[in-house]
Amino acid sequence: MSYRVAIFGSAGQLGAELSNEFTVRGCKLLRLTRQEVDITDGAKVEKLLTCFSPDVVINSAAYNMVDVAEQEPLAAYEVNGLAVRHMAASCRQLDARLVHFSTDYVFDGASARPYTESDPTHPLGAYAVSKLAGELYAQAYLDNPLIIRTSGVFGPAGLNTARGNFIELMLRLAASPNPIRVVEDHVASPTYAPALAARTADLVFGKHSGLFHIGGGTPISWYDYARKIFDLAGRKPALRATNEREYRTSARRPKYSALSNAKMESLGIQPMPSLDGAIREYLAAREKLAVSA
Ligand SMILES: NC(=O)c1ccc[n+]([C@@H]2O[C@H](COP(=O)([O-])OP(=O)(O)OC[C@H]3O[C@@H](n4cnc5c(N)ncnc54)[C@H](OP(=O)(O)O)[C@@H]3O)[C@@H](O)[C@H]2O)c1
Numbered sequence: 456m457s458y459r460v461a462i463f464g465s466a467g468q469l470g471a472e473l474s475n476e477f478t479v480r481g482c483k484l485l486r487l488t489r490q491e492v493d494i495t496d497g498a499k500v501e502k503l504l505t506c507f508s509p510d511v512v513i514n515s516a517a518y519n520m521v522d523v524a525e526q527e528p529l530a531a532y533e534v535n536g537l538a539v540r541h542m543a544a545s546c547r548q549l550d551a552r553l554v555h556f557s558t559d560y561v562f563d564g565a566s567a568r569p570y571t572e573s574d575p576t577h578p579l580g581a582y583a584v585s586k587l588a589g590e591l592y593a594q595a596y597l598d599n600p601l602i603i604r605t606s607g608v609f610g611p612a613g614l615n616t617a618r619g620n621f622i623e624l625m626l627r628l629a630a631s632p633n634p635i636r637v638v639e640d641h642v643a644s645p646t647y648a649p650a651l652a653a654r655t656a657d658l659v660f661g662k663h664s665g666l667f668h669i670g671g672g673t674p675i676s677w678y679d680y681a682r683k684i685f686d687l688a689g690r691k692p693a694l695r696a697t698n699e700r701e702y703r704t705s706a707r708r709p710k711y712s713a714l715s716n717a718k719m720e721s722l723g724i725q726p727m728p729s730l731d732g733a734i735r736e737y738l739a740a741r742e743k744l745a746v747s748a
Contacts, residue, residue, distance in 0.1 A: 461485040461509040463494050464516025468610035468620060469556065472652035473513055480656055485509065495533045497541030504545045511659055512546050513554040514539060519618055521582040522705040528581035536588030543596035552601065554659060555593045558586045559606035559643060559670065564709025569674060571715045572666045580706040599664035603655060606670040606714050610648025611740040622737060625684050634693035638702055639678035644670030644713040647733035657724045670714030672727040687734050
């Protein structure tokens with residue numbers, strides 16, 4: 456089965472991998488970057504989708520600046536909330552399926568085990584509220600959207616995006632002689648974008664809908680994650696553990712936001728790769744990109 460697939464945010468870390476994955480699986484793609492359309496322009500989104508007539512619309516575009524969102528909550532809400540409403544309304548008109556990505560930050564972090572899809576949400580800041588609003592709009596306007604919550608995304612495209620990712624930040628900081636401070640009291644499940652894209656395609660081709668968690672599968676503190684990155688990259692910078700009391704940020708973040716992939720795996724979809732394997736693959740891919748640049 457070959458689908459016509461429109462992808463918003465196709466220059467982002469995940470969007471780039473979704474574009475590769477759906478192309479390899481024989482789909483006809485409409486790749487949309489911010490240059491082609493700002494997703495807050497509902498009329499343009501609708502026009503582009505009407506012209507292309509997609510079977511599937513994938514939204515991996517997002518306002519991801521968690522701390523800046525505390526100063527400009529409306530900007531975050533327009534991209535992560537209202538734009539999803541426009542997209543969902545267009546999908547309804549066109550009878551297209553919507554695949555939308557959300558975040559582990561919809562939770563408050565009070566859990567002591569990976570969050571499942573049936574756990575209650577309680578966002579802690581403007582970014583998190585805006586992402587939850589996007590989920591609700593997709594569910595309000597469509598009977599069967601596919602909503603995938605993920606966590607700490609890293610993909611080779613992050614080498615060239617303005618926002619990058621945690622691995623790029625760590626490698627950049629390692630180039631300076633200053634000690635690197637990373638929190639040890641916050642735990643997430645870092646997620647490799649190519650693996651997430653492949654499982655997203657499995658869900659789409661399997662005609663699944665509803666809410667799914669796809670995180671990296673390994674709950675890990677940001678400090679331990681940083682240490683793992685440096686070990687695997689063969690770097691030895693001065694790395695210091697800190698905590699949220701010492702390292703204040705504008706936005707509150709959940710202390711624990713690892714996601715359980717059990718629902719996805721119960722469908723027979725392959726578990727996510729190990730974190731070590733994913734970081735190794737990432738480092739090899741970024742090396743290749745850097746050499747070819
Ligand atoms: N990255 C993470 O750690 C993380 C964690 C949990 C959930 N998620 C979710 O996973 C999904 C994919 O994230 P990602 O890591 O691929 O993010 P990313 O690399 O930052 O990509 C997001 C893309 O969206 C584009 N975009 C932002 N605002 C836009 C607008 N108004 N109109 C059109 N395009 C716009 C960005 O363009 P510009 O570069 O020009 O801004 C960028 O290309 C998002 O839904 C995100 O919320 C990500």
